[in-house]
Amino acid sequence: MLMQHAEPTTGDGAVTRTDVRGYAWVVFALTVGLLLSDYMSRQVLNAVFPLLKASWNLSDTRLGSLSSVVALMVGLLTFPLSVLADRWGRVKSIVLMAAMWSLATLGCALSTTYGEMLLARAFVGIGEAAYGSVGIAVVLSIFPARLRATLTGTFMAGGAFGSVLGMALGGAVAAHHGWRASFGAMAAMGIVLVLIYRLVVTEKRLAPLQPPGTTQSGLGVRMSFSALMKGLFSTKSVVCAYVGSGIHLLVPAAVWAWMPSLLSRSYGMSINRAAITAAVFVLVTGIGMVACGMLADRFGKHARERKWSAAIVFCLMCFVLLSIGFRMPAGPLQLMLLGAGMFFSAGASGPSGAMVANLTPPSIHASAFATLTLANNLLGLAPAAILTGIVADRIGLLGALQLVPIAPLVAAVAFFIGRRNYSGDLNRLDFLRHEATR
Template sequence: MTSSPSAPGGNSAASTAALTLLLAINLLNYIDRQVLYAIFPLLKAELHLSDTALGFLGSAFMLCYMVSAPLLGWIGDRWQRTRLCSFGVAVWSAATALAGIAGTYHGLLAARTVVGIGEASFGTVSPGLLADYFPKERRGRILALFFLAIPVGSALGYLLGGIIGQTWGWHASFLIVGTPGLLLAIPVWLLRDPPRTIGDQNSAVSPTRRYADLLGNRSFINGTLAMAAMTFALGGLAQWLPSFLNRIHGLSVAKGNTLFGAITVITGIAGTLSGGWLGDRLQQRSGKGYLLVSGWGFLLGTPFAAIAILAPSLPLCLTAIALAEFFLFLNTGPLNTVIVNVSPSAIRSMAFAVNIFFIHALGDAISPTIIGWLSDRWGLQNSLMVAPLAILVAAAFSFLSCRTVERDSALAEQQ
């Protein structure tokens, strides 16, 4: 495979600047996504909503996110990726701010749906764009840094949403967190799009054929299913744990979100960076290294997730949440790196679009509503127990991918 000339060893100023800017945007991505869940109790009280209706606010965003991803991924393989990223940032930031002036449930639902379009524009192209700035042997650590935005941005979303919402109301939460993205849309528009690394420059295989080949790529399919199961669990927990702490353990909206956010920041950073480092180290010894880190992380995190839900005391609950999050975040860099490595570079944006579609269609597009529906019937604590079961499924698919990942990575390099 030819290396991108823009990434000589991954140490150029352009590579570092791209990583810094895309990481900052990804932080806003998760802040704007998670702020909704921090203010669930406020929305429920003011708009008189059922748990099913609350859960559908999250599901509607994800449905739009996943449905628009394939088209946006197809565009990303043909258009300048930095421009598509810029468009996405501007759209989701404006929609987040507009949610702050919504006066009804349906207005809020419409705004959150548009957020999905903007975030899909960024999410389908940004991992592949960043991968083309750095050499293959460093991708695990680089993508782990990029995906630090998940725990840090999510935690900031909970923290800002809870504090701002309790102080000035839920409208202010959306208005304040939505505005900064409009400013970052400008520098990403000006960012240089590096050349896409393609193994065989004279290949006669059409992009359409390569898209079809994804369906026969067993590592891609199993890796995507592992991420879908993980997303089902983590999406449901992310949306409902603040409400769980409020209802089951009696914490205020601000205190519950502050504690949950602080735990997520600390364990998320530690778990994500550890997973990226471990994945790169094990990958040097075995082509299955990234998947082994992910699979064992899921297995070790499952019992702690169950203890967190069933714990009779708040200290035990918070301790279990911290341990569960650490082990679950180990997979973030490794699994995304597997998707990059087994996907031909010429269709990498589309590969991530397909990945996004299925992980959300089978994951957090449905889990918040399912948990909300079960909560209306069995109570929130009982309904959350579907999450540890889903994490076990993620572990099984990670280990299953070990059987084919070396072959599929080699084939992707040749295309």
């Protein structure tokens, strides 16, 4: 009976470690810091949407494409670049990626046409492509498995907090110095963080923190493509985790991209005020990701299926609150309901990441999280802004946003299917692992 409620050994390379060393938290803080820079560079664009629209006379579709092209590049390149990072070295890959997105953000500041901006934004996406998967793989390799949903939720929440800073600071800088200065400020912060990370974090210093028998930060991992695919897609439940996570993230991506514009159009807010107000919604999303990850870990401590149940509940809460909120008249009550819905909008991220880690071998965790990132981007983050823009050009921005809450309802179905298969999948994977080591 105890075995039925224990955390799985599959993918739990750090399960026997209960201590957490100080340097691990330093690495975690710096890795999250770079994630903040990642999303500051990505989301500063949303704060200056109205200025770009006026300066270059852009349609909502073109504005949306400047946001979606980043997620598209991430979706297309995250898997191959993460596999390369597993083989080349995760720390070196992180430094290279962060340098690229910072320089590309500087390129955005220097753009003079829509085409140049689109190209620069594409390179921002190329630089960011594998960072989420490689960064979380580094973090999970140096912490015990009991903290996985909490760490994953907190790490991914760094994207929300980075978006808050990018939108709030970007809007403030743009209001006083123009939109070019906003991109320049984000680029400068990224470059400084890259230099600090390069000096503090090394493969050699990470090695003592990792469990015995694991490859140092993924360096030197070699396996055939068929074996890799088998490890990544071995069960129905892990596929459901990929799909559910990706679809449910369409909501925060769409709302983060278009909330400043909605506040400007429906509430008559200035550029600076709209950006700061929208940043509050992003902040609420990030807080929700951390809180929901912690709740999922607590509820799933003695019954492993409960993390799936938590993900389902978070999705349903988001669906109900946002469906009502976007149909209410403009005013404080609408903003309160939208804020409550955004609290749960990315709440399934922590449980999803924990399930992927539990259902895949530690040696391919960067590739597994790359697959999760691929699903997150292609199913949710990449299409969200541009699809909302296309629909907004036809029925108005508010009408387009009223359709967005359908996504978490679909995600809840995927998580429900995953929950039904989870116990059987874990038992089968544990049996195969034990057979292979006999």
